[in-house]
Amino acid sequence: MTSSAGGRILRLVASPVGVLASTAYRARRQAHVQEVRRKLGAKWHAAKAHPVSATGAGLLGSAPTRSVCIKYVPHGRGWLCHSPDREGMVRGTGITMDNKGFAALQEKVRGQVITSDHPLYDASRTVYNGMIDKRPAAILRVSQVADVIAGVNFARDAGVSLALRGGGHSAPGFGTCDGGLVLDFADRRGVRVDPAAVTARAEAGTTWADFNHATNAFGLATTGGIIGSTGVAGLTLGGGIGYLARKYGLSCDNLKSADVVTAEGKFLTASATENDDLFWALRGGTGNFGVVTSLEFNLHPVDVVYGGVVIYLLEHAEAVAQLFRDYIATAPEDMGIFLGFHQGPPVPFLPEEFHGKPVVVVVGG
Numbered sequence: 001m002t003s004s005a006g007g008r009i010l011r012l013v014a015s016p017v018g019v020l021a022s023t024a025y026r027a028r029r030q031a032h033v034q035e036v037r038r039k040l041g042a043k044w045h046a047a048k049a050h051p052v053s054a055t056g057a058g059l060l061g062s063a064p065t066r067s068v069c070i071k072y073v074p075h076g077r078g079w080l081c082h083s084p085d086r087e088g089m090v091r092g093t094g095i096t097m098d099n100k101g102f103a104a105l106q107e108k109v110r111g112q113v114i115t116s117d118h119p120l121y122d123a124s125r126t127v128y129n130g131m132i133d134k135r136p137a138a139i140l141r142v143s144q145v146a147d148v149i150a151g152v153n154f155a156r157d158a159g160v161s162l163a164l165r166g167g168g169h170s171a172p173g174f175g176t177c178d179g180g181l182v183l184d185f186a187d188r189r190g191v192r193v194d195p196a197a198v199t200a201r202a203e204a205g206t207t208w209a210d211f212n213h214a215t216n217a218f219g220l221a222t223t224g225g226i227i228g229s230t231g232v233a234g235l236t237l238g239g240g241i242g243y244l245a246r247k248y249g250l251s252c253d254n255l256k257s258a259d260v261v262t263a264e265g266k267f268l269t270a271s272a273t274e275n276d277d278l279f280w281a282l283r284g285g286t287g288n289f290g291v292v293t294s295l296e297f298n299l300h301p302v303d304v305v306y307g308g309v310v311i312y313l314l315e316h317a318e319a320v321a322q323l324f325r326d327y328i329a330t331a332p333e334d335m336g337i338f339l340g341f342h343q344g345p346p347v348p349f350l351p352e353e354f355h356g357k358p359v360v361v362v363v364g365g
Ligand SMILES: Cc1cc2nc3c(=O)[nH]c(=O)nc-3n(C[C@H](O)[C@H](O)[C@H](O)COP(=O)(O)OP(=O)(O)OC[C@H]3O[C@@H](n4cnc5c(N)ncnc54)[C@H](O)[C@@H]3O)c2cc1C
Pocket: 083, 128, 163, 164, 165, 166, 167, 168, 169, 170, 171, 173, 174, 175, 176, 185, 204, 224, 225, 226, 227, 229, 230, 231, 232, 233, 234, 235, 236, 237, 238, 239, 240, 241, 242, 286, 287, 288, 289, 290, 291, 292, 293
């Protein structure tokens, strides 16, 4: 059984490109991240600066030497603790601060510092994944780059963990933390399109829905996420795969430059010509190589997009996946489609009996 929605729907032929592409993508991304860490570990990470707990905890930027990021420690086949908000990080630093301690930070910033006694605390600590229930000591709603510098300096000097939140979509909750300070970019969602240069600069709290809305007015786009509410920052820094990736590459391939505040509280720009090693790390090396305050992208002419979704019952999964695989091998690069396994969404075009039941979804355009 199939079902479809939308006005002008592309007739989608199913094949498992989503599955295959994401497997290949993950392998490439993992290799890239390992290479980044091997080459840049000494230069950009505070690798020897902190006491290491059993879980490999460290802390952003309290190193006396040049340091942009928390440390990475070997763990099993990979590395542990790429993000300051892991549980181990909090246990490792063991440093928290009471609400009064953050009054000093509020004096230094224009954005609001929200601690647990604030009426907006619970709403502010909520992230996309409802299973994540972390309680930061404070959330700073960043209003400008000066706030980022102040926040980084404050966290470093006080020794509290720091987490960075763009769109808040990290499934494991890397955009928040227990007991530390969250820099929340939700108020920084401006996008400036330069149609002559065919580029756009997005602030670090921009979602892909914000970005697409801004660039679409100029008949331009770049590779973004499949879902509009995902953050531009977190997605791009981790690689970024989306509908336009087959034609224009990953989101990080389209990153032209990024403004960054380092763990020392220093502002710099990373691009192919400035701090090029950091730029290389930012393009898929995952987050936390410093705090990215804005990202500049190359754009492409993308005007009318035809898209749609086709839903199959799980019993047809094998046939759908095989067809999908065979089709996508030679499909034109304009076609960006994904196959995934989902629970039947409660949408009007899907009969109610399939709501909440496992289904195969082919989506794209
Ligand atoms: C529903 C859903 C759909 C998704 N779809 C896609 C998709 O189509 N394609 C794809 O490639 N991925 C997708 N993802 C994965 C997504 O790209 C990652 O979870 C990404 O980290 C989310 O970015 P964010 O800014 O929303 O996350 P956040 O939770 O805000 O941040 C996650 C991490 O990103 C880093 N980060 C965020 N902001 C900054 C900053 N300003 N400076 C430095 N580092 C920062 C930090 O490490 C942070 O801990 C999806 C995830 C979900 C939940």
